[in-house]
Amino acid sequence: MRVLAEFIMRGRMQAGLVVVGCAALPLLFWLSAAAGSLVLLRRGLGDAFGIVALALLPGAVWWYFGEPRTLLLLLGTLGLAQLLRSSVSWRLVLMSSVLVGLAYALVLEEVFRAPIEAMAGELRQLMPQLLQSATPLSADEQTRLGALLVPVLTGMLAALLQIVSLLALVLGRYWQSLLYNPGGFAREFRALRLPGPWALALLAGMLLAPSMGIRMAMLAPLCSVPLVFAGIALIHGLVAQGRLGRFWLVGLYVTLLLFMQLTYPLLMVLAIVDSLIDFRGRQTPKGGSGAANGEG
Structure with missing residues (x-):
């Protein structure tokens, strides 16, 4: 690299x-x-x-x-x-990525309308089987749930593109740090923590967006992405402070790949709790610039 x-x-x-x-x-x-x-x-x-x-x-x-x-x-x-x-603020970048993801969703909604609606149609046919073991839903509730499938699927596709955008930016920043300020990106990322009001706003977006309108449901997956990145930064920060062993990083990425449906929401919860408690404390990194650009 x-x-x-x-x-x-x-x-x-x-x-x-x-x-x-x-x-x-x-x-x-x-x-x-x-x-x-x-x-x-x-x-x-x-x-x-x-x-x-x-x-x-x-x-x-x-x-x-x-x-x-x-x-x-x-x-x-x-x-x-x-x-x-x-x-020079990853917090602003993460929050702004929600707006970027929303722009992605609006474009994908128009360009990929047919395949998204076809996928939603197949899921609607499977809904009775999927809901057999759950609490029975009324006809109106099933209709509303079916109507939410298209915006939620659109939001998930946009969230995936949002994640790739952030990962590409992470790689670019890592390269910049590697060439001009070794260790700068590591310090930046390990210190990443969302303020409490911001994290709660993202949580509200995930929980309340579907009730604000059917199309607004696409916001729910987009609001989850900053929380997941903040949760990953938390684990990296705790490992760097010696509060967790390095094997936790290996376990994090292995479980994120193999058991994403469990690890993804867990990272969101950790990020929200960290925004309120601050597990890493208010410690200032020793030595070097906190920025990865190598320009002071």
Whole structure:
């Protein structure tokens, strides 16, 4: 990874080759977003504008052929990268990712309406079997639950793209720290903690959005993403302080991959409790700059 980061930052031609080439290839658009973030974070939008503009061209071509996710991911990730460069605040980035995810959802709702509705139709047919062991629902409740399927599925697809955007930005920030300020990103991420009101607002969005309107239900998955990232940062922070063993990190990512339906909500709960209690305490990291940009 360091070799690739050094190649990207060697010059405009090298950066453009990686950014445009990865955006043009299937399944590598996340790497294009990470490379573009690295250039933007280090050089600023003014110097990186030409490279960023080149990256959008393959995304526009993909959208023309019915695949908008490449362009959406590039725009969303680069927007979050600019916010991170100007604010140096991962908390603002995480909260802003909800708005980015909402933009994703509105676009995906239009472009992928047919396949999403088909998937929702199949789930509606399975609902009687899925609800057999649960408390019986009235006909009105079943109708409302069925109506929520389309926006919830749309929100889940957008949340997945939101997660990829944040991961691409994390990779770009990690590269920047690796090249110009070793250890800076680790300090940033381990210190990440959402304020109590922000975490409670996200929780309210998850629980209350469906009752505010059927289309608003797409907000529920989007509001969960910042909490999960904050929960992961909490585990990393506790391990760095020596309060947890390093095997907890291995267990975290293994269980997140194998048992996501259990680990995902657990991370959200940990993030909410941490926002109110602050498990890591108010300790200031010793030595070095807290920022990963290497610019002081």
